[in-house]
Amino acid sequence: MEEGCMINSNFLGISLFMRCLRMLVRILVLLYLAGAPALAQTLCQPNASNGCRVRISIKTALGNQAYEWNENEMFLFRATMAFAMRRYYKTETYNVDNIIMCNQTLRVSFWFVVTSPENSTMLIPKADVEKAVRMSRHRINNAFLLTDRTLEFLGIHPTLAAPVNPDTPPWLIVFGVVIGAVFAGIIALLVSSLLQKRRKEKGMMEDGQDEEDRQMKGVENDNVLDGIYNRGFTDDDRFTKL
Amino acid sequence: MGKDAARAEWDNPMQFVLACVSYAVGLGNVWRFPYLCQMHGGGGFLIPYLLMLVLLGVPLFYMELAIGQKMRLGSIGAWRAISPYLGGVGLASVVTSMYLCLYYNVINAWSFWYLFHSFQSVLPWAECPVNSNLTGHVEECERATPTQYFFYRETLDISGSIEENGGIHMGQALCLLLAWMIVYLFIVKGVKSTGKVVYFTATFPYLVLIIYLIRGVTLHGAINGVKYMFTPKMEQLANPTTWINAATQIFFSLGLGFGSLIAFASYNQYNNNFEKQAIVVSMVNSSTSIFASIVTFSIYGFKATFNYESCLERVRLLLLNTFDLAEDTISLENVNHWIAELNRTHPEQFASLGGRLETCDLEAELDTAVEGTGLAFIVYSEAIKNMPVSQLWSVLYFIMLLLLGMGSMLGNVIAVITPLSDLKFISRYMSTKTLNGLVCLFCLLLGLGFTTRSGNYWFTMFNDYGATFSLLFIVLIEVITVCYIYGIKRFEKDVEDMLGHRLNWYWKIMLAGVSPILLITLFIFYIVNYIQGGTPTYQAWNKELGKSVVTEYPPYAQAFIGLLLASSVCCIPLTALYTYCKKRNLASGKRERTVSTVSA
Numbered sequence: 001m002e003e004g005c006m007i008n009s010n011f012l013g014i015s016l017f018m019r020c021l022r023m024l025v026r027i028l029v030l031l032y033l034a035g036a037p038a039l040a041q042t043l044c045q046p047n048a049s050n051g052c053r054v055r056i057s058i059k060t061a062l063g064n065q066a067y068e069w070n071e072n073e074m075f076l077f078r079a080t081m082a083f084a085m086r087r088y089y090k091t092e093t094y095n096v097d098n099i100i101m102c103n104q105t106l107r108v109s110f111w112f113v114v115t116s117p118e119n120s121t122m123l124i125p126k127a128d129v130e131k132a133v134r135m136s137r138h139r140i141n142n143a144f145l146l147t148d149r150t151l152e153f154l155g156i157h158p159t160l161a162a163p164v165n166p167d168t169p170p171w172l173i174v175f176g177v178v179i180g181a182v183f184a185g186i187i188a189l190l191v192s193s194l195l196q197k198r199r200k201e202k203g204m205m206e207d208g209q210d211e212e213d214r215q216m217k218g219v220e221n222d223n224v225l226d227g228i229y230n231r232g233f234t235d236d237d238r239f240t241k242l
Numbered sequence: 243m244g245k246d247a248a249r250a251e252w253d254n255p256m257q258f259v260l261a262c263v264s265y266a267v268g269l270g271n272v273w274r275f276p277y278l279c280q281m282h283g284g285g286g287f288l289i290p291y292l293l294m295l296v297l298l299g300v301p302l303f304y305m306e307l308a309i310g311q312k313m314r315l316g317s318i319g320a321w322r323a324i325s326p327y328l329g330g331v332g333l334a335s336v337v338t339s340m341y342l343c344l345y346y347n348v349i350n351a352w353s354f355w356y357l358f359h360s361f362q363s364v365l366p367w368a369e370c371p372v373n374s375n376l377t378g379h380v381e382e383c384e385r386a387t388p389t390q391y392f393f394y395r396e397t398l399d400i401s402g403s404i405e406e407n408g409g410i411h412m413g414q415a416l417c418l419l420l421a422w423m424i425v426y427l428f429i430v431k432g433v434k435s436t437g438k439v440v441y442f443t444a445t446f447p448y449l450v451l452i453i454y455l456i457r458g459v460t461l462h463g464a465i466n467g468v469k470y471m472f473t474p475k476m477e478q479l480a481n482p483t484t485w486i487n488a489a490t491q492i493f494f495s496l497g498l499g500f501g502s503l504i505a506f507a508s509y510n511q512y513n514n515n516f517e518k519q520a521i522v523v524s525m526v527n528s529s530t531s532i533f534a535s536i537v538t539f540s541i542y543g544f545k546a547t548f549n550y551e552s553c554l555e556r557v558r559l560l561l562l563n564t565f566d567l568a569e570d571t572i573s574l575e576n577v578n579h580w581i582a583e584l585n586r587t588h589p590e591q592f593a594s595l596g597g598r599l600e601t602c603d604l605e606a607e608l609d610t611a612v613e614g615t616g617l618a619f620i621v622y623s624e625a626i627k628n629m630p631v632s633q634l635w636s637v638l639y640f641i642m643l644l645l646l647g648m649g650s651m652l653g654n655v656i657a658v659i660t661p662l663s664d665l666k667f668i669s670r671y672m673s674t675k676t677l678n679g680l681v682c683l684f685c686l687l688l689g690l691g692f693t694t695r696s697g698n699y700w701f702t703m704f705n706d707y708g709a710t711f712s713l714l715f716i717v718l719i720e721v722i723t724v725c726y727i728y729g730i731k732r733f734e735k736d737v738e739d740m741l742g743h744r745l746n747w748y749w750k751i752m753l754a755g756v757s758p759i760l761l762i763t764l765f766i767f768y769i770v771n772y773i774q775g776g777t778p779t780y781q782a783w784n785k786e787l788g789k790s791v792v793t794e795y796p797p798y799a800q801a802f803i804g805l806l807l808a809s810s811v812c813c814i815p816l817t818a819l820y821t822y823c824k825k826r827n828l829a830s831g832k833r834e835r836t837v838s839t840v841s842a
Binding site for chain 1: 354355357358359361362371372376377378413416417419420423424426427430431435562563566567568569570675
């Protein structure tokens, strides 16, 4: 009889143990399920070292055609960020769940962190997130119809467009045209007056236009203006008495 | 001798009037008069301005035209004919005109530079250039504004002070070469070519001014500027500086004392009615000043309103970002209301804003009065970059500046060339074309000094001291010579000879009485101001701070200023002394030989 009781008690102990184990597993699962969002929440904190702040100004960018920022847009953002991470790491493991957002304000600004697809408690360092965003910045902006200034990732400065350096600066081209025209004009004037002088020297035509000849040689031809002013009349007044 | 018959002449009196208008209406009408208007009480400034025009401007203008037309010689010959002892007055005019020629064309070179740079899709002074590693903008540009950076760094490549010389800025040198080539093109055939050019240089700026007036008054916020300008602040009239500045502005704006007016008038027909023309040109000059200041103030108003609204926008964004409010809660109109509200509801967070919160004040923006090259090249270009289709307005504006500057340059160069070509020993060996070319080449080579890195400081020195004081002295001596040494009676006879009617009592009183008194007052005021001012200073551009700082001139620069002033003023007593010595030598029994280089 003693052996039967012992076997019975052993059997009871094992089933109790199994039951306890099952309950423990259930509690753990429940805890895990309950705790996961809480864990995610602790992952995403404002001013966290690996978190990134985003500020969006839809009305400034689009004015009358501004869309409303709601859950769907948030989802698009997470998808876009996952796309950026995939593009940067060249892997296909990133998913929407890896982007966690928090602390959304009316301004439309929020914080987000990126978790690693292998280990959901591990965050991707900020530097890598920055590089990923920089690489796909243009695509992210276009997904939201925004620009670098209206979709701001605080701390990630937009790379400015490289200055376009043409071979000849455009101003030189305009300068060249103008100075060429002026030079041509000067040459034309000089040559035309030279030709006129030569024509006059040949005596072919009476030229009334060449003034500086007269100035140089004095009155040299019979082309007289209306009267020569005779200073003789006022000569006594000409020099102030000393 | 019939040399007079050989003298070149304007094709018709209209050319002469347009030449005078083109000369008198210059950059000063656009950038000095609006500044004075703003400083001295807006609309109220017109009272001393018009009064001085009547008392000082028109009579002196009349006198210079009369002298030129009567003597039919450039300034040296004309003054020597009036009084041999005071022939130095003409020489002083030529020296001052030469200084002006040297530095004035540099402004045209800058206008060309800006004009050529306007042919780009984005105006280069609209944005700061990116720095070498593409992370941000160039530091100097960040501290200053893009327009200032473009002017001081890319146009001038200015050094930190007048002592630090540098190399020549090639772009500036090329533009200066172009400017002088164009001047040569305009004067190469003497008044024949100048007479045709002035049809364009005198009238086209008005066309551009009208276009700008229409554009200006239709700009958003322009009415603020115009209202600001025309509200008279009559208490400024009690300030003697207002009257002094009005007289000085009239004086310099008409270009008296440089010899240009004498030179222009010397190509007139003997019986040309210069009296009417003198009044017409002076009136046109003053009305252009007023007209240009309406344009300037509407552009000021636009710029001030633009800056004010940008300031409000920045404050609005700052508030939205700091307090995380939705975008459409704060608009530009209720920014100030929200500032008070947020200060009340969230005081600690508001205090954390600290110095980042700017106060936006439209009056303060309008109060920033600028004159001179700063107005033309910095303030105006800043306003233009914000206009729609800014390239077109930029091109138009700089073409207008060029025409105004070129028109004045014509007068300056002719003031130098006419007396030189009257001298027998020059006219015997050189044709006018060669003389003109040599003068232009000489001025170009010396003017290259203004294109060096410290060139702008030398430019400012020439601008402030080269022609101001000496001109007052020259014109004072001119008036006293004509009225008292030559005699107002003889002058009256000459005018009657030319015009056919006697001098009006108005001219007699003004020339003999009022103008000399006013000139003496101005002269004394200048001397007192100069002595009281202490060491002369200039504005040096500091690239670390990104703004101009007041710096004293070094001793050698001050000596140079003294040289500038003395070199033109001393011509008068030195020539008188020379003539006196010559006459004494002649009187002491030497063979009488009239050495006259005056073409008679």
